Amino acid sequence: MILSDADIRRRLTDGELVVEPLDDPELQIQPAxxxxxxxxxxxxxxxxxxxCIHPDSEQEVDEYxxxxxxxxxxxxxxxxxxxxxxxxxxxxxxxxxxxxTVQGRSSLGRLAIVIHATAGIVDPGYKGQITLELSNLGTxxxxxxxxxxxxxxxxxxxxxxxxxxxxxERGSKYQGQSGPQASRIQSDEEFGGDRHS
Numbered sequence: 001m002i003l004s005d006a007d008i009r010r011r012l013t014d015g016e017l018v019v020e021p022l023d024d025p026e027l028q029i030q031p032a033x034x035x036x037x038x039x040x041x042x043x044x045x046x047x048x049x050x051x052c053i054h055p056d057s058e059q060e061v062d063e064y065x066x067x068x069x070x071x072x073x074x075x076x077x078x079x080x081x082x083x084x085x086x087x088x089x090x091x092x093x094x095x096x097x098x099x100x101t102v103q104g105r106s107s108l109g110r111l112a113i114v115i116h117a118t119a120g121i122v123d124p125g126y127k128g129q130i131t132l133e134l135s136n137l138g139t140x141x142x143x144x145x146x147x148x149x150x151x152x153x154x155x156x157x158x159x160x161x162x163x164x165x166x167x168x169e170r171g172s173k174y175q176g177q178s179g180p181q182a183s184r185i186q187s188d189e190e191f192g193g194d195r196h197s
Contacts, residue, residue, distance in 0.1 A: 001156065001157045002032050002154060002155065002156050002157075003032065003098070003154075003155040003156075003157060004031065004032055005029050005030065005031050005032065007155075008029055008033075008034060008155065009025075009029065011095075011098075011155075012025075016095050017092075017093070017094070017095060017098065017155070018091070018092060018093035018127075019034055019036075019090050019091075019092050019153070020090060020091055021089070021090065022034070022090065027149075028149070030152060032154060033103075033152040033153055033154045033155075034152065034153050035105070035149040035151070035152050036088040036089070036090050036102075036130065036149070036150060036151050036152070036153055037088065037089040037090065037146075037147050037148060037149055037150060038086060038087075038088070038089065038132075038144060038145070038146050038147065038148050038149075038150040039086060039087035039088055039089045039129065039146060039179065039180075040069055040070045040071075040089075040146045041067065041068070041069055041070075041086070041087055041179040041180055042067070042068040042069075042070070042076055042084050042085065042086050042087075042134075042180060043065040043066070043067055043068075043084060043085040043180045044065060044066050044067075044068055044082075044084050045064055045065055045083060045084070046064055046065065046066060065085070070146050072146075074145075075143040075144060075145045076143070076144045076145070076146070077141050077142070077143050077144075078113065078134060078135075078136040078141065078142050078143075078144055079136060079141045080136050080137075080138055080139050080140065080141065081135075081136065082134075082135065082136050083117075083133070083134070083135050084134050085131055085132065085133060085134070085180035086131070086132040086134045086144075086150070086180055087129045087130065087131055087132060087179050087180040088129050088130045088132065088150070088151065089129075089146070089147060090129070090130075091127075091128060091129050091178075092122065092126070092127070092128070092129075092130065092153070093126075093127045094122055094123065094124055094125060094126045094127075094155075094166075095124065095125075096124045096125050096158075096161040096162045096165040097124065097157060097158050097160070097161040097162070098124060098155045098156065098157060098158065099121065099122070099123070099124055099155070099156045099158060100121070100122030100123075100126070100153050100154070100155055100156075101120055101121060101122070101153070101154045101155075101156065102115065102116055102119075102120050102121075102122060102130060102132075102151050102152075102153055102154075103115075103120065103151060103152050103153075103154060104116070104150075104151055104152075105149060105150065105151060105152060108150065111138065111142050112136060112137040112138030112139075112142070113134065113135070113136060113137075113138075113142055113144075114133075114134070114135040114136075114137060115132050115133070115134060115150060115151045116132060116133045116151075117133040117135065118133070119131070119133060122153065123162075123165065123166035124158065124161070124162040124165045124166060125162060125165025125166040125167045126165075126166045126167075126175065127167070127175060128175060128177040128178065129177055129178055129179060130151075130153075131177065131180045132150065132151065132180070
């Protein structure tokens with residue numbers, strides 16, 4: 001069952017679900033989702049000196065990205081074919097009986113902006129900001145300003161609570177993240193790392 005606006009408000013009031021800062025609930029809480037805003041931090045992939053990114057390499061993926069912080073009143077320009085990692089302004093805490101799904105807003109989709117490549121799931125038990133995989137599929141640069149509503153988070157109630165929610169007990173590698181996080185795939189078990197989720 002997908003939560004309605006009434007369900008979302010009740011869960012927020014009861015403290016079962018956390019979305020903060022939720023500065024404008026009347027604007028951000030939609031009929032069946034919450035609009036999340038764009039943060040100020042971005043990770044941009046370097047275009048030179050990269051022969052190939054190897055997921056199983058000991059070299060950290062962080063070495064291939066540059067961090068950009070957009071100051072108040074400034075915009076981030078996403079150029080055609082660019083792929084950058086952004087973040088939501090809001091920090092979320094998803095309870096063990098809910099699954100979050102991040103979707104783009106249709107108004108931005110009509111400008112050819114995609115907000116996630118594959119990572120649209122926010123697991124039960126997740127706590128932190130949400131990394132956005134931003135792409136411009138169009139032919140013109142698009143200006144994105146921090147604090148704009150960039151995505152919507154939809155909540156689906158699970159039939160039963162997750163027995164092993166996302167978190168430190170599972171060794172979940174993105175739990176508690178602040179700002180956009182580059183891939184940590186090299187720590188996956190199949191690449192010789194510890195068992196992670």
